[in-house]
Amino acid sequence: MAAGAPGRRTAAAVRRGRTPWALLVPALIGLAFLVLPFAGLLIRTPWGDLLPLLSSAEVRGALWLSLGTATAATAVSLLFGVPLAWLIARTEFPGRRAVRALVTVPLVIPPVVGGVALLLVLGRSGLLGRHLYEWTGFSLPFTTAAVVVAQVFVAMPFLVISVEGALRGADRRYEEAAATLGASRWTAFRRVTLPMAAPGVVAGAVLAWARALGEFGATITFAGNFPGTTQTMPLAVYLAMQESPEQAVVLSLVLLLVSLAVLVALRDRWVGTP
Amino acid sequence: MTDGRLRAGTAAASALLLAALAGCGGAPGGDGARGGSLTVFAAASLTEVFTGLGERFEEETGSTVEFSFAGSSDLARQIADGAPADVFASADAPTMDEVAEGGFADGDPEVFARNVLRIAVPPGNPAGVEDFADLAGDGVTVAVCAPEVPCGAAAEELMEATGVRIGAASQEEDVKAALTRVRLGEVDAALVYETDVRSADGDVEGIGIEGAEEAANDYPIVPLASSGDPGLAREWVDFVLSEEGAGALTDAGFRPASEP
Known part of the structure; x- marks a missing residue:
């Protein structure tokens, strides 16, 4: 705190200097690389046919399914992901580092592989799914629930990592103070830890939601593809590409606009941007 | 106006793709292959048969055959975007019609097999x-x-x-x-x-x-106008249409094209 004033002065001095070409040129190339594909999408959008395509029942069905499943997947991720992040950040147990590494595995494997793995465990002939099917006659694949399961698998790690980082950054002395005042660990978590980590939780939830909305590989592998039940927007885009690329472009544009709108709204509302 | 922009976009994308592919494909294709090299775009369902036929064709002609197996409509789109292929074999007639109507075919497509x-x-x-x-x-x-x-x-x-x-x-x-x-x-x-x-x-x-x-689906095949070696492309098409080709296709479970 005391070092605030001189720190600010140094920062201003650094900012006044000339932007070095060695940084500016690659930065602009990187920006162009990220933005150009969207420009291509906009250029190839058949604007005249936009409304009829948008109002088709299939497109609306896929969009609502995507929004609904991504939101459900985020809720499930919060329910299990926040406690998991707390466990990794705030407790000591043998193999804690291994657990942390395991949580990040879904981040690095191709989602299709995740879908195959889910199928082998939760599918009708899978390790656990087999028993579920024998007892109840219910099998998860090809249901909307399977879409949510696939999305949770790929999205929850983002939330866990984000919340864990926030918990590590939060000052533990407040929790200790709460404990000395007689709060149980559960009360301290609810009343002290969670409010302190709130920005991290929100950021993690937004990341998880965005990731779930874009989920393709695990969904098509595990949940299959059927309009109205399991066909989310990314699946609809992929299949439209087989027959009419114009429709695929429109679907992509819708997905892009919706996700941008939601992310921008959430950013302004909760996640402070400097 | 939309059309013009669309076409310009396609042309630019094709040019980019061509440049990229020419850049990486040039070196290995040129040497070693006495009888030239051939790139065949074929429907995924042809993977086993065409791979087998390709080996025989290579032995007979001393050329190198490379395949790209994928969904017919994916392949058709790649061809329309300027992918450097010599021959296209599709798993259905409508997809082939798109390629032919786009002016990418060299001659008329011929049905070489059917699949039920x-x-x-x-x-x-x-x-x-x-x-x-x-x-x-x-x-x-x-x-x-x-x-x-x-x-x-x-x-x-x-x-x-x-x-x-x-x-x-x-x-x-x-x-x-x-x-x-x-x-x-x-x-x-x-x-x-x-x-x-x-x-x-x-x-x-x-x-x-x-x-x-x-x-039943008709499987049409055609040499492509963009082929760098039209003679060899024609030879491959004739080979698939030959008795030897038909035999391999029948062994794989395809029906002969002539069967009504």
């Missing part, structure tokens, strides 16, 4: 499927191809021809994905091609469908 749909069930047929009408039953989980891809279009046609509506659990992105559902035991049955049942080699059982010939 079959029901694939897991070994032992747990759901007791006996004919096509059984697939409409309540207790049977079925995977079909999405209507956007050729095998799904054929399935639609078959459902219309027979009046049987299948309540599919999933519309798969290609026929191999539908077959995989059966192999993994996730569905009781799938509508696939006869050739897929054959290539699954005992992992699935096949059940014939009465009237399936009505909805």
Whole structure:
């Protein structure tokens, strides 16, 4: 705190200097690389046919399914992901580092592989799914629930990592103070830890939601593809590409606009941007 | 105006793709191949047969044959975007028509084989499927191809021809994905091609469908106008259309093109 004033002065001095070409040129190339594909999408959008395509029942069905499943997947991720992040950040147990590494595995494997793995465990002939099917006659694949399961698998790690980082950054002395005042660990978590980590939780939830909305590989592998039940927007885009690329472009544009709108709204509302 | 922009965009994309592909393909293709090299774009269902035929063709002509197997419509789009292919073999006529109408074909496409749909069930047929009408039953989980891809279009046609509506659990992105559902035991049955049942080699059982010939897919082949070696491209097409080619196709479960 005391070092605030001189720190600010140094920062201003650094900012006044000339932007070095060695940084500016690659930065602009990187920006162009990220933005150009969207420009291509906009250029190839058949604007005249936009409304009829948008109002088709299939497109609306896929969009609502995507929004609904991504939101459900985020809720499930919060329910299990926040406690998991707390466990990794705030407790000591043998193999804690291994657990942390395991949580990040879904981040690095191709989602299709995740879908195959889910199928082998939760599918009708899978390790656990087999028993579920024998007892109840219910099998998860090809249901909307399977879409949510696939999305949770790929999205929850983002939330866990984000919340864990926030918990590590939060000052533990407040929790200790709460404990000395007689709060149980559960009360301290609810009343002290969670409010302190709130920005991290929100950021993690937004990341998880965005990731779930874009989920393709695990969904098509595990949940299959059927309009109205399991066909989310990314699946609809992929299949439209087989027959009419114009429709695929429109679907992509819708997905892009919706996700941008939601992310921008959430950013302004909760996640402070400097 | 939209059209003009669209065309400009396509042209730019094609030019980029061509430049990229020419850049990486140049060196290895040139040396070692006495009789030139050939790139064949072929429907995924032709993978096994064409790979086998390719080896024989290489021995006979001393050329190098490279394949790109994918969904026919994917390949057609790549050709339209300027992918450097010499020959295109499609799993259905409409996709080939698009390529021909776009002016990418060198000559008229010729049908070299036909493929009919079959029901694939897991070994032992747990759901007791006996004919096509059984697939409409309540207790049977079925995977079909999405209507956007050729095998799904054929399935639609078959459902219309027979009046049987299948309540599919999933519309798969290609026929191999539908077959995989059966192999993994996730569905009781799938509508696939006869050739897929054959290539699954005992992992699935096949059940014939009465009237399936009505909805058979024609497989057309054509040399492409963009070919760098039109002579060799023509030779490959003739080889596929030859008795040797027809024999290999029949062995794989395809029907001869001439059969009505």
